[in-house]
Amino acid sequence: MNRRARRRQGENTRSVRLPPVTAPRPGPLGLPVWRSSAWSFAGTAEQAEAFGEKGPGAVENPTVAAFAAAVASLEGAAAPEDVAGQAFASGMAAVSTVLMTFLGAGTHVVAPAPLYGGTYSLITNVLSRFGVSADFVDYADLHRVQEAVRPSTKIIYAETLSNPTMVVADIRSLYRIARAAGALLVVDSTFATPVVCRPLEHGADLVVHAATTYLGGHDDCAGGVVVGRPGLVARLREVAADVGGELSPDDAFLLRRGLETLPLRVRRMCATAMVFAAAVAKHPAVRRVHYPGLPGHSGHELGRHLFDSGPEGTRYGACVTVIPHGGYDAGVRLVDALRLVSVAATAGGTRTKATHAASTGPRQLGDGSSGVDAAAVRFSIGLEDAEDLIADVTAALDSLPGSRV
Ligand SMILES: Cc1ncc(COP(=O)(O)O)c(C=O)c1O
Known part of the structure; x- marks a missing residue:
């Protein structure tokens, strides 16, 4: 036995280097809350593989990932393997990350009027300062949506059910307009939930939820989530790693538990x-x-x-x-x-x-x-x-x- 192995470690070392926890068998039926905010690797090779080209966002908390995957499977019921999800600390973190990922200086977004006030404020007060322009039109008249589209339009944004007038978005027609324009159709489906409508099945590219409301469902946690094609969600994840807004594991646990009774x-x-x-x-x-x-x-x-x-x-x-x-x-x-x-x-x-x-x-x-x-x-x-x-x-x-x- 070498000298390093024989040496008795000090109490401080032993108290922070406790025996490692292994996954229990039989496995838990309830979702474990992985509160760890740091992840250790077997060595630099494993670390380099996990991080790829991006920074810390590359390591996902399993409790948070479990919530995002659960929403992806509910929204993508028709083709679950084609849908991925990314969770956020709030609905607005989800909305802002989507818009920041697919919009940039010189681009344009078409959005409905009325629109959730936080999203309206984000577009008009924040994104406008970064060179993003927008038109807000009444989606009850699809000609106005069509007329608002420009060559620079990158997103057609919709809400399945708007607030407070409860306008229903014609997702299939908006999909056709978005496709012809080469833009993405992003749908905030907070007020519908996948129990009422699954916009991906009607042509939406990405679906956003303020999970704080119905998905969590008990007024005791906050969160947001975006689901859609894995390639689009991967782009979103890269921006999320840069701008933050990560969901906490405790809230992810409550949100995922909420889904069981959704x-x-x-x-x-x-x-x-x-x-x-x-x-x-x-x-x-x-x-x-x-x-x-x-x-x-x-x-x-x-x-x-x-x-x-x-x-x-x-x-x-x-x-x-x-x-x-x-x-x-x-x-x-x-x-x-x-x-x-x-x-x-x-x-x-x-x-x-x-x-x-x-x-x-x-x-x-x-x-x-x-x-x-x-x-x-x-x-x-x-x-x-x-x-x-x-x-x-x-x-x-x-x-x-x-x-x-
Ligand atoms: C339709 C809609 N989108 C986004 C949000 C923002 O969610 P959060 O309050 O979690 O940031 C809300 C909040 O109620 C909402 O109703």
């Missing part, structure tokens, strides 16, 4: 949203309800073709926007009169939430130019019993001055 939650929320929207639309204090499940909504027919259905009918998402008579004040009064429903600007989660769009400002509920009604109140439907939600909102509507109109 279909149960979302199916039930969509069914409740349908009943809720139909009941609220009949109230005399209500001027309008935006919910694509209602036959009068502009996205109703499109949704029937794009969205999944089950015994409960087509799933039209779980957000319902209610516009009471009486303008801004009526929206405020409606929210303040709710007793069961929580006042919160985020969507998803098990508890129903309401938010008055005009009070929360443009960030949560679309850009100011999109004509969001001053009275609009968005309900993100949760898992409570439909009758209790309807009773709460009916009582709140009854208290409005316009309730006996």
Whole structure:
């Protein structure tokens, strides 16, 4: 035995050089949380192979990678092997990395109006400073999308279900416009989830989620994810390594656990949203309800073709926007009169939430130019019993001055 092996190491060395952990057999059924932020290699050859040409991003945390792979398999159900995923610390980290990967100085993006306020602000306040130009158009009129396309257009950006008017994106037509333009079709599908719609199956190149909302689903973690063809995701991963925004393993664990109940939650929320929207639309204090499940909504027919259905009918998402008579004040009064429903600007989660769009400002509920009604109140439907939600909102509507109109 050589001298180095015989020598007894000091207590500090022994306390940080504890016996290595090996993978247990039988293997765990639940996802282990690998909290390690550093990875050791057998030697420089293995390290060089793992890192390739890029830096630290080359080593993926297995818990984080497991979450991204799970979303990729849900979004790419028709061809799981052709879909890869990359996880991020938030929805906006996912959105910004996609845009920074495929846009650059002198390029152009076409985006919808209304658009999630954070994405709108990113494009107009940040990317504009780096030479990216944009047009925001009403996607209900596809001619306007076509007209907005320029030779420099690299991305056509869409939201499967927009917020708060719940416009349904015509993903198949947008795909044709994007292909003809040589641009990528990027779809933020946060409000749909793969339980309602899988945009990759309709021609989208990349799908983005603010996992904070429905995928995690319990209001206790934050994250984002992008899925699409492995070649595109590999390019994104390189930029992600440069700009940061990595998801934490603890949040990855919660997000992946949320996926196990995603279909149960979302199916039930969509069914409740349908009943809720139909009941609220009949109230005399209500001027309008935006919910694509209602036959009068502009996205109703499109949704029937794009969205999944089950015994409960087509799933039209779980957000319902209610516009009471009486303008801004009526929206405020409606929210303040709710007793069961929580006042919160985020969507998803098990508890129903309401938010008055005009009070929360443009960030949560679309850009100011999109004509969001001053009275609009968005309900993100949760898992409570439909009758209790309807009773709460009916009582709140009854208290409005316009309730006996
Ligand atoms: C449609 C949409 N995209 C992106 C985001 C941004 O997600 P995050 O808040 O996790 O950054 C949100 C947040 O609610 C959203 O609703």
